[in-house]
Amino acid sequence: MNQPALRILLAVYIAIFIAFLYGPFLVMGIISFQQGPEGGPQFPIIEWSTFWYKHVLGLAPPTRVAPLPIGEALTRSLTLAFATMVVATVLGTLTAQAFRTQFKGSGFVFYLVVLGMMVPGVLLGLGMSLVANQLGVQRTWWGTAFVLHVVYTFPFAFLVMLAIFNRFDQRVEEAAWALGVTPMRTFRKVTFPIIFPGVLSAMLFAFTLSYDEFPRTLFTGGPDVTMPIAIYGTFSVEIHPNLFAFGVLTTLFSFTLLTIYGVLMTASIRRSQAKASGIQEDIE
Amino acid sequence: MMELEGLTKFYGETCALRGVSLTIEDDEYLTLLGPSGSGKSTLLRLIAGLEQPDSGSIRLNGEDIASLPPHRRGLGIVQQNYALFPHMTVFENVAFGLRWREENPVTEEAEITKRVDAMLDLVGLSGFENRGVGQISGGQKQRVSLARTLVTEPRVCLLDEPLGALDANLRERMTLELRRIRDTLGVTFMHVTGNEHEALGMGDRMIVLDGGAAVMIAPPEQVFDRPQTVRVAQVLNAYNILQGRVHEGRFDHAGSMLPLPPNSEGAMHYAIRFDAATLVPPDDPTALIRATFITSEFTGGGVTYFLRGPDGVFEVERHLSRADPQVYKGGQELGISWAATDALAFDSDGELIVSSNMRGAA
Numbered sequence: 168m169n170q171p172a173l174r175i176l177l178a179v180y181i182a183i184f185i186a187f188l189y190g191p192f193l194v195m196g197i198i199s200f201q202q203g204p205e206g207g208p209q210f211p212i213i214e215w216s217t218f219w220y221k222h223v224l225g226l227a228p229p230t231r232v233a234p235l236p237i238g239e240a241l242t243r244s245l246t247l248a249f250a251t252m253v254v255a256t257v258l259g260t261l262t263a264q265a266f267r268t269q270f271k272g273s274g275f276v277f278y279l280v281v282l283g284m285m286v287p288g289v290l291l292g293l294g295m296s297l298v299a300n301q302l303g304v305q306r307t308w309w310g311t312a313f314v315l316h317v318v319y320t321f322p323f324a325f326l327v328m329l330a331i332f333n334r335f336d337q338r339v340e341e342a343a344w345a346l347g348v349t350p351m352r353t354f355r356k357v358t359f360p361i362i363f364p365g366v367l368s369a370m371l372f373a374f375t376l377s378y379d380e381f382p383r384t385l386f387t388g389g390p391d392v393t394m395p396i397a398i399y400g401t402f403s404v405e406i407h408p409n410l411f412a413f414g415v416l417t418t419l420f421s422f423t424l425l426t427i428y429g430v431l432m433t434a435s436i437r438r439s440q441a442k443a444s445g446i447q448e449d450i451e
Numbered sequence: 452m453m454e455l456e457g458l459t460k461f462y463g464e465t466c467a468l469r470g471v472s473l474t475i476e477d478d479e480y481l482t483l484l485g486p487s488g489s490g491k492s493t494l495l496r497l498i499a500g501l502e503q504p505d506s507g508s509i510r511l512n513g514e515d516i517a518s519l520p521p522h523r524r525g526l527g528i529v530q531q532n533y534a535l536f537p538h539m540t541v542f543e544n545v546a547f548g549l550r551w552r553e554e555n556p557v558t559e560e561a562e563i564t565k566r567v568d569a570m571l572d573l574v575g576l577s578g579f580e581n582r583g584v585g586q587i588s589g590g591q592k593q594r595v596s597l598a599r600t601l602v603t604e605p606r607v608c609l610l611d612e613p614l615g616a617l618d619a620n621l622r623e624r625m626t627l628e629l630r631r632i633r634d635t636l637g638v639t640f641m642h643v644t645g646n647e648h649e650a651l652g653m654g655d656r657m658i659v660l661d662g663g664a665a666v667m668i669a670p671p672e673q674v675f676d677r678p679q680t681v682r683v684a685q686v687l688n689a690y691n692i693l694q695g696r697v698h699e700g701r702f703d704h705a706g707s708m709l710p711l712p713p714n715s716e717g718a719m720h721y722a723i724r725f726d727a728a729t730l731v732p733p734d735d736p737t738a739l740i741r742a743t744f745i746t747s748e749f750t751g752g753g754v755t756y757f758l759r760g761p762d763g764v765f766e767v768e769r770h771l772s773r774a775d776p777q778v779y780k781g782g783q784e785l786g787i788s789w790a791a792t793d794a795l796a797f798d799s800d801g802e803l804i805v806s807s808n809m810r811g812a813a
């Protein structure tokens with residue numbers, strides 16, 4: 168195939184790719200500015216307005232469209248995501264640390280851990296709710312659902328940390344031990360600062376996965392719902408553009424998180440670059 | 452004083468060390484020479500406590516330290532790739548041990564600064580305190596690594612191929628530096644290397660490790676002049692080693708009858724140093740064997756000639772301070788001659804046959 172034809176083909180391919188990737192978000196963004204409260208999720212836009220944003224934030228006058236039940240659900244989701252992030256990252260880091268030495272049955276344990284992200288969420292959620300019923304445990308977002316969120320995000324944090332430790336030069340730790348420093352303090356003063364960018368990535372993974380987790384939470388979250396369940400609850404009845412306004416707002420929130428992550432990451436990398444250009448050089 | 456006794460280490464089925472016993476005196480420079488795979492790094496890691504021996508003991512001033520974790524042994528190790536802490540400055544790297552060690556940490560900032568500065572001064576890195584470890588050269592990293600270990604005043608300082616990553620020029624300078632630093636501090640250095648020049652030039656005593664066993668422990672002059680076994684001679688990379696057997700008082704090597712040192716009836720191996728042999732015309736009466744010239748290599752102070760002998764490659768070194776280089780053509784026939792007194796003979800076990808008129812250490 169000649170060059171120009173190939174170029175055009177690739178350009179078209181990329182255009183389609185981008186359209187599919189950003190199309191839904193674009194539509195959501197446009198419809199969120201629909202006129203309210205009469206306007207629905209349809210084209211063309213009757214009149215541009217920010218009514219639905221006001222509606223989401225509770226600033227609009229009361230109408231027949233019920234306000235989104237987001238206040239408490241959002242707090243719950245953020246709390247749950249934060250707790251999941253902390254626990255999954257700590258567990259993931261410690262487990263990956265254990266996998267640095269070959270121990271008996273390490274292969275089996277590896278699959279055991281990774282199973283948490285392989286098993287379909289619906290099955291896991293259903294299973295957990297059955298177990299909770301059998302044991303007479305109340306299903307709550309901070310109990311049963313939290314456990315499943317950790318089971319689900321822990322493998323991701325673990326795999327991220329495993330990759331980080333794979334590139335980690337163990338001789339740096341050995342050097343610290345030989346200087347008379349205990350393994351515990353060596354981990355705090357040497358290992359952790361070096362693997363910190365990886366820890367940040369693991370945290371981001373765990374947080375975002377937990378924040379919009381649906382199937383596991385649906386079965387195990389109990390009566391107090393999290394954000395994704397609350398949203399699902401509203402559009403199973405009737406869809407109004409306030410959902411789209413909310414979608415835009417949460418996306419912006421996610422972007423903010425990513426930006427914070429990016430800033431922290433750049434700062435961390437710049438710090439280590441200032442001290443050691445090319446984090447660990449191999450001089451063999 | 453550190454005593455190693457019968458240190459043995461297996462990795463699965465492979466034996467990395469077989470019963471190494473050794474006494475390390477206080478205030479000495481010990482070099483350990485071995486080809487790669489001889490177990491030299493394993494020995495160092497066992498002593499430092501980074502690996503556990505399968506059997507054997509390590510005693511430091513009478514105390515058995517073999518079961519202690521690395522941070523309780525009071526030994527320093529300078530690693531091959533320096534293993535500097537990438538997230539710290541030069542100063543913080545050196546201060547790390549003093550500041551955070553379990554036993555007897557230095558808490559006073561002024562004291563830390565004083566000792567780190569003194570150590571950086573000793574290794575010639577004053578003024579580099581605030582540099583990151585990525586902003587300094589290989590030789591400087593080497594010095595930081597050394598300073599970081601020495602500032603904690605280890606009882607023995609283990610160096611794992613410390614000069615391996617440096618270029619030749621720097622290597623020579625660091626050789627002198629290492630000796631000077633050691634003399635100043637009076638710490639025992641155990642320097643592991645695969646480079647025979649380093650091992651010969653730096654050690655007060657030298658250990659030759661081969662196949663996981665210490666095959667010779669002696670001062671470098673003695674190791675070089677009278678290698679105890681034919682393997683030691685091979686590791687030194689300074690001997691042509693010929694195989695054959697004794698026939699009517701001469702050594703029959705592929706038909707060439709070579710003169711033997713006295714009393715070497717059972718000789719099976721015959722060694723002649725590269726620089727003890729000279730090239731002569733093929734019909735010269737002193738020629739002991741005939742060989743075909745392959746190529747030569749100019750080494751600055753001398754030339755190394757490579758020839759194909761009756762059985763394998765033969766190397767001849769010629770120092771240019773003694774004579775101008777000779778130019779030969781590839782494929783040219785030449786004779787090689789040497790003095791019978793320069794030859795070493797080894798018996799069927801590879802042990803050196805010590806003759807009565809053996810020359811003393813040169």
